[in-house]
Amino acid sequence: MLSSEDKILDATRRCCERWGIERVTVDDIASEAGVSRATLYRLFPGGKDILFEALRVRELDEFFTRMLTEIAGAESFEDLLVRTIVTATLELRADEHLAIMLATEPGETLGQLTAAGVPRIIRVATTYLTPLVTPYLDDRQSAQLIDVLARATISYFLAPSEHFDLGDPVSARSFIRPLLSVFHPHTTSLNDSL
């Protein structure tokens, strides 16, 4: 049995696919979730804005949780980075909800991926991925690397390049390798190289 929170967030997702972020109402979401409006406001005080925030947080958490299981067995630093961006790219491409939102509400959705939402993405990515990277880099370098890779992954997802296909392990490796000379594991910091 799903918790009321999850039912409501699921309903939020379906409703904003259907009506769009602007047009959806709290009533829509409540009745789609099979929950009274009072309950919704009790669980998510603040209404629509809070609801969408919570939804984005949940989806980011799910995104990186799924990712962690995929990239678990990496055996080298390079392998870890390649798996990370390949998995992230494939997951982004397979995300139907994201595709629908990009098609129907490009403005808001792109904003979440490239502007307003970027800090949250970076924060969550750092939280999830830092433990995997710290065997190879110090905290500062880890954070910098994750920042760069997250932005690159998003960019290549949104606007495919003729030079790299980050969904393909071979191509992704050719993208990662030059970066390794910048992020020397346990030797130099990024700043030394800039």
Place this chain on the structure above:
Amino acid sequence: MLSSEDKILDATRRCCERWGIERVTVDDIASEAGVSRATLYRLFPGGKDILFEALRVRELDEFFTRMLTEIAGAESFEDLLVRTIVTATLELRADEHLAIMLATEPGETLGQLTAAGVPRIIRVATTYLTPLVTPYLDDRQSAQLIDVLARATISYFLAPSEHFDLGDPVSARSFIRPLLSVFHPHTTSLNDSL
């Protein structure tokens, strides 16, 4: 250069694909059309309802206009009927706007195809097709035949059958042929056979 009416109807179409019939506002349509609200109300007094009515009328007209060019060269009564339902079926299947509306607003759209909108469909179909049928049938028979074929075409479009594929000329012919024994060109009337 499109007339303001056409710009507005095009905008209506795009808007109700995007926001849905219920959620769309006159402001949406006006700004999508690049026209002021005042102009819209001047050209379509009555607002949304009148607008959708006008849109449906226009689309029906376009539908049958396109159809007439396809079924022009029919050489026999049977051939005419087969071409008619095949062309109509294929056109329905190729109609992206219709597909979107069926997916996003099935209730209203189905109503327009099967209930509330049927009289208009029959009326327009009769207007366009009667001239082609009158060489073979009298007016009353023509109207009855068109009525039956229109309903059948819609039904088989909405719910494909395992027995007939009205988009396929061969199958459509096997569907039409039994009807010919009911609608004897210039011999018996439908009522005689019932």
Place this chain on the structure above:
DNA sequence: TGACACTGAGACGGTTTATGTCTTAGTGTC
């Protein structure tokens, strides 16, 4: 030039819809 038709912008009052809070009564649990 002046009459005319048409338009965009936007003000207006009235109506509908959505919001957020609150109360009440019902249900299941410990």
Place this chain on the structure above:
DNA sequence: GACACTAAGACATAAACCGTCTCAGTGTCA
């Protein structure tokens, strides 16, 4: 029986939408 949780819905407030209207700007034709 106390407790937590919920649906339903009343309520006032706020926002959005509607339909009409005025006004000023633009282009056209005589």
